[in-house]
Amino acid sequence: MNRLWTGVLDLLFPPKCVFCGQLLEDGARDLCPACCRALPWLTGAQAEQAPEWLDLAASPLRYEGRVRDSFHRYKFGGMQSYAGAYAALMARCVEEHFPGRYDLITWAPLSRRRRRERGYDQAELLARALAKRLGVPAELLLAKVRHTPAQSGLEDDRKRMENARDAYRCPHPEQVEGRRVLLVDDVITTGATAGACARTLRQAGAKAVFCVTLARAR
Numbered sequence: 001m002n003r004l005w006t007g008v009l010d011l012l013f014p015p016k017c018v019f020c021g022q023l024l025e026d027g028a029r030d031l032c033p034a035c036c037r038a039l040p041w042l043t044g045a046q047a048e049q050a051p052e053w054l055d056l057a058a059s060p061l062r063y064e065g066r067v068r069d070s071f072h073r074y075k076f077g078g079m080q081s082y083a084g085a086y087a088a089l090m091a092r093c094v095e096e097h098f099p100g101r102y103d104l105i106t107w108a109p110l111s112r113r114r115r116r117e118r119g120y121d122q123a124e125l126l127a128r129a130l131a132k133r134l135g136v137p138a139e140l141l142l143a144k145v146r147h148t149p150a151q152s153g154l155e156d157d158r159k160r161m162e163n164a165r166d167a168y169r170c171p172h173p174e175q176v177e178g179r180r181v182l183l184v185d186d187v188i189t190t191g192a193t194a195g196a197c198a199r200t201l202r203q204a205g206a207k208a209v210f211c212v213t214l215a216r217a218r
């Protein structure tokens with residue numbers, strides 16, 4: 001976008017912090033200084049986990065407080081425009097934990113039914129925004145073949161695993177074979193969804209699977 005147009009948009013819609021809604025000072029983008037300091041950041045080994053089938057998963061934030069409120073506005077309140085701000089944080093996280101160790105980006109897709117209900121796929125928006133930042137392609141590699149209950153409604157870990165297992169299929173293994181895939185999702189809890197996606201990708205011939213999510217719930 002050219003600078004003049006950006007300036008006009010800023011006048012019409014003054015940029016606000018995606019986490020607390022505070023108007024941003026001149027030049028600041030996405031995040032206010034208070035949130036920069038006070039958000040529940042995860043760093044170093046805290047940010048990482050390695051669920052089965054994944055080489056490594058990392059998240060820049062803990063899923064609580066302002067992060068959770070912001071994410072609810074993104075997912076259910078029509079604030080799809082947050083995807084760019086979230087992708088910036090996720091890109092930094094990728095650069096810190098597995099820089100350059102992937103060839104392409106994909107995401108854990110919604111079922112067709114849920115996508116139709118919601119009108120968009122929040123993980124796809126994140127994946128496409130992140131791909132632009134990291135300069136690699138984003139490709140739809142997985143299909144959700146079973147319409148499962150939302151993972152967020154299931155507290156029990158075993159139920160989450162059973163709910164996610166066999167929920168994904170890779171319709172074109174030739175797109176995946178021998179490639180290193182960076183999987184994008186919004187929130188990671190037990191890693192059941194990411195693990196199920198990674199298993200499907202590996203069985204289709206992926207050489208490595210990494211995962212980045214905006215936030216981590218546990």
Ligand SMILES: [Zn+2]
Nearest residue numbers: 017020032035
């Ligand atoms: Zn803020």
